[in-house]
Amino acid sequence: MSLQSRSADEIRTLHAEMEQAYAALQQAGLTLDLTRGKPSPDQLDLASALLEEPGQDFRDSAGTDTRNYGGLVGNADLRATFGPLMGVPPEQVVAGDNASLAIMHDLVVFGLLKGVVGSPRPWGEEDEVVFLCPAPGYDRHFAICEQYGITMRAIEMHDDGPDVEAVRREVADPAVKGMWIVPTYANPTGAVVSDEVATALAQMPTAAPDFRIFWDNAYAVHHLTEERTPTADILGLCERAGHGDRPFVLASTSKITFAGSGVSFFGASADNVAWYTGLIGKRTIGPDKVNHLRHARLLPDAEAVHAHMDGHRAILAPKFAAVQEILQDRLGGHDVATWTDPAGGYFVSLDVPDGTASRVVALAKEAGIALTPAGASFPHGHDPRDRNIRIAPSFPSMADLRAAMEGLATCVLLAATEQRLDA
Numbered sequence: 001m002s003l004q005s006r007s008a009d010e011i012r013t014l015h016a017e018m019e020q021a022y023a024a025l026q027q028a029g030l031t032l033d034l035t036r037g038k039p040s041p042d043q044l045d046l047a048s049a050l051l052e053e054p055g056q057d058f059r060d061s062a063g064t065d066t067r068n069y070g071g072l073v074g075n076a077d078l079r080a081t082f083g084p085l086m087g088v089p090p091e092q093v094v095a096g097d098n099a100s101l102a103i104m105h106d107l108v109v110f111g112l113l114k115g116v117v118g119s120p121r122p123w124g125e126e127d128e129v130v131f132l133c134p135a136p137g138y139d140r141h142f143a144i145c146e147q148y149g150i151t152m153r154a155i156e157m158h159d160d161g162p163d164v165e166a167v168r169r170e171v172a173d174p175a176v177k178g179m180w181i182v183p184t185y186a187n188p189t190g191a192v193v194s195d196e197v198a199t200a201l202a203q204m205p206t207a208a209p210d211f212r213i214f215w216d217n218a219y220a221v222h223h224l225t226e227e228r229t230p231t232a233d234i235l236g237l238c239e240r241a242g243h244g245d246r247p248f249v250l251a252s253t254s255k256i257t258f259a260g261s262g263v264s265f266f267g268a269s270a271d272n273v274a275w276y277t278g279l280i281g282k283r284t285i286g287p288d289k290v291n292h293l294r295h296a297r298l299l300p301d302a303e304a305v306h307a308h309m310d311g312h313r314a315i316l317a318p319k320f321a322a323v324q325e326i327l328q329d330r331l332g333g334h335d336v337a338t339w340t341d342p343a344g345g346y347f348v349s350l351d352v353p354d355g356t357a358s359r360v361v362a363l364a365k366e367a368g369i370a371l372t373p374a375g376a377s378f379p380h381g382h383d384p385r386d387r388n389i390r391i392a393p394s395f396p397s398m399a400d401l402r403a404a405m406e407g408l409a410t411c412v413l414l415a416a417t418e419q420r421l422d423a
Helices: 008-027 041-045 048-052 076-086 100-114 139-147 164-170 195-203 234-240 270-280 289-298 302-331 357-366 398-422
Strands: 093-095 130-135 151-158 176-181 212-216 247-252 264-267 348-351 388-391
Touching: 008 398, 041 302, 048 289, 076 093, 076 247, 076 264, 076 289, 076 302, 093 270, 100 139, 100 176, 100 212, 100 247, 100 264, 100 270, 130 139, 130 164, 139 151, 151 164, 164 195, 195 234, 212 234, 234 247, 264 270, 302 348, 302 398, 357 388, 357 398, 388 398
Parallel strands: 130 151, 130 176, 176 212, 212 247
Antiparallel strands: 093 264, 247 264, 348 388
């Protein structure tokens, strides 16, 4: 029965039941963690063959000794594998070190210090620099902006991508220099940017001649079903619209192979790549080519990546199914929450009654269940409705995940009944 349709006595009864269930949670001595989307040990084991490479055969297909200096743009074979997955010609892909977050950080800092292709001046010389932030969104994107004093303007994230009309209004401001977007299985909602939305983003006029879309393909091949949801061809769309320099395309193997020892990728127009390599060439002589070589041997082509990700899906899909099962069983009949059922990615986005997310997270913490802070998926960590909670099911064992989700459901119902009784 919906909580809204219950009498005051019925709500008090449910509240008492949840208090009793919560007391049992506290006595259980739980130490469970749903905070970050880390691969589980079973997922990392899928790439264990990397530990055997390169052995004594340390030369790449071109005969280059990967142990030595050089190779600023990275292994050609690996770029040929990931270029098609990113929608970027391999010759316009740069393979870097282990984290695409580091590339995104550098792109922002380079923009502030030097300006990007087409900039009338460095961004740091402007009176204000603004980035558009689809929300709920990826907290580490927002943290980069916060670190460097970039103004963030939240844009509502729909199932098919960011609110296009809101973006259109914002980019009429010349201070708007950038926009974050995870186009496929967005963090945390699992939304997928449609071709229509991507086309609008590519074509729309912007007051800033150097506006950039940071197109973060963090989960583009991380499917939870047999269907391989395609990612919109943002580079091609922008080129055809006459805005070829607009997108910065990012990717990595962080959740494909080893999270801490993967390979990152940057793809863009030829002019953007020349600009980027000209700048990184001052801080590095080249990436970890030995790591590139071992990845190129494990993942020799795009189909090998998809086959490898089928192994991840076999591990992850049952966990996501368990989240859906428990949320529906515990919360579905009370009409106190909504949640996403993503076809891929690493997260489930849970919306609880307005004004209760912080209370739910605090209750969970006191019961030994660690959750990402309420509001983390919004700029400056502030959810104006205090309702969104990001769930990361990947790392815990199935038993721990089920225990954590049962506990979370109890906390949601306890906070919801508290709110109704206080109203």
